[in-house]
Amino acid sequence: MRCTEIRKCLNGIGNAVYETVGVFMPERCAVCGRELLPGERKICIICLGDIPRTYYGMTCSNPACEKMTGRIKAEGVMPFMFFRKGSPYNRLVYGLKYRQRYDLGRFTGEMMGDLIFGGGEIKEHIDYIVPVPTHPFRRIARGYNQSRMIADGIGKKYGIPVKSGYLKRVRFRSSQTGIRAEDKWDNVSGAFETGYTLGPCSILLVDDVLTTGSTLEACGLAILSKEPYIKIRIATLAYVE
Numbered sequence: 001m002r003c004t005e006i007r008k009c010l011n012g013i014g015n016a017v018y019e020t021v022g023v024f025m026p027e028r029c030a031v032c033g034r035e036l037l038p039g040e041r042k043i044c045i046i047c048l049g050d051i052p053r054t055y056y057g058m059t060c061s062n063p064a065c066e067k068m069t070g071r072i073k074a075e076g077v078m079p080f081m082f083f084r085k086g087s088p089y090n091r092l093v094y095g096l097k098y099r100q101r102y103d104l105g106r107f108t109g110e111m112m113g114d115l116i117f118g119g120g121e122i123k124e125h126i127d128y129i130v131p132v133p134t135h136p137f138r139r140i141a142r143g144y145n146q147s148r149m150i151a152d153g154i155g156k157k158y159g160i161p162v163k164s165g166y167l168k169r170v171r172f173r174s175s176q177t178g179i180r181a182e183d184k185w186d187n188v189s190g191a192f193e194t195g196y197t198l199g200p201c202s203i204l205l206v207d208d209v210l211t212t213g214s215t216l217e218a219c220g221l222a223i224l225s226k227e228p229y230i231k232i233r234i235a236t237l238a239y240v241e
């Protein structure tokens with residue numbers, strides 16, 4: 001059995017255990033921990049109403065897109081919620097990244113999709129969704145790529161193909177977490193390449209957290225250096241101001 005097959009098998013067992021336990025354990029709100037009521041999914045109705053949303057549209061006239069200005073050409077940048085020190089909503093990110101809660105990626109992805117496409121304004125302009133590849137060691141330890149889970153949530157609900165093999169990580173250094181902001185660019189510069197050609201199209205580049213923007217910049221440059229005609233929009237679950 002090859003390494004990738006063993007990994008898939010272990011991931012499958014892990015997911016099956018999580019889902020089986022879920023049948024016997026009452027589901028709790030991923031933010032406040034209260035037992036969910038019938039009709040509630042993942043997040044209770046109270047926490048759902050208080051999500052610290054950025055309310056940024058998919059435009060370039062917001063602080064998140066300004067962070068990327070002059071680095072890559074993006075048609076718009078839309079982070080869904082703020083990631084602020086001490087916020088209980090950070091549990092959505094921690095759960096997704098560190099606690100096997102891949103379901104939170106899909107759930108929040110659906111909500112992000114509703115905001116991006118709910119008005120029906122730009123759906124026709126997005127041909128593919130491209131998740132940012134995670135560090136391979138993290139991918140193996142976690143069993144999934146958290147950005148892919150968010151991308152799947154958006155793509156499934158709105159019928160847009162997710163191209164998870166398009167961007168590849170070709171240089172492996174440590175995770176971005178815990179690295180000084182000034183060192184993040186050195187850590188990811190040149191770390192990504194495209195695996196094939198998409199042709200002229202519009203894509204939605206999806207990541208979990210936008211902090212310095214270094215990872216998204218490196219991904220964007222990798223795409224535009226090979227296919228400069230591609231129009232890129234960016235959506236992230238969380239945003240660090």
Ligand SMILES: [Zn+2]
Pocket residue numbers: 029030031032033034043044045046047048
């Ligand atoms: Zn709650």
